Amino acid sequence: MSRNSNSIRRILYATDFSPACQAALEYAKRLAECSGASVLVLHVQPGWSGNAETSEETSQELNIIQSRLSGVDVELLVRSGPAGEVICWVAQERGCDEIVMGTHGRTGLASLLMGSVAEHVIRHARCPVVTVRLRPENEKPLEEPRVGMEMPPIQPL
Secondary structure: OOOOHHHOOEEEEEEOOOHHHHHHHHHHHHHHHHHOOEEEEEEEEOOOOEEOOOOHHHHHHHHHHHHHOOOOOEEEEEEEOOHHHHHHHHHHHOOOOEEEEEEOOOOHHHHHHHOOHHHHHHHHOOOOEEEEEOOOOOOOOOOOOOOOOOOOOOOOO
16 A cells, blocks of 8 residues: 555654754654644653653743744644653554654664664654654755656667
C-alpha cells in the first residue's frame, strides 16, 4: 500500500529544545502545511514515567514552538521517562501517522556510549520516523531541491 501526504493526519514532533530539534521543527511545519495534518509537540523530561510538571523554562520553550507553528493545529504535551520509549508510546497512543525529530548526528563511540533516542525510536516506532540532522555551518544547502535522478535521454543503438 503506497502512502501519500493525504494519509498523514497527525505528526508527532519530539523535541528536547536543542538546535537539532529546531531544524526538525521546520520540517514538521512544512509537512503539516502540505498535508493539512495537526502537530503534537512532545517534550520528554528525564525521570519517572508519566505526566510531568512543566517548569517555567519548558513552558516558554513550548510557547515559542507553538508560535513558530502558526497556521497549524498544535497540541503541546510534556511527559517524563525514558525519551525513546515515551516517544514511541505517545505516538501509538495518540494515533500519530509520522514522527519527526532531530538527531545530534553522533556516530561511533559517542553514539555507543550515550545511546541514541532517535535510533531507539526508529527501531521501535510503529509509524514512519523522519530524523533531521542539523546542517553544519560549513555545509552549503542545495541550491534547488531535486527529485529522482536527472538522466540524459536514451540514445538508440
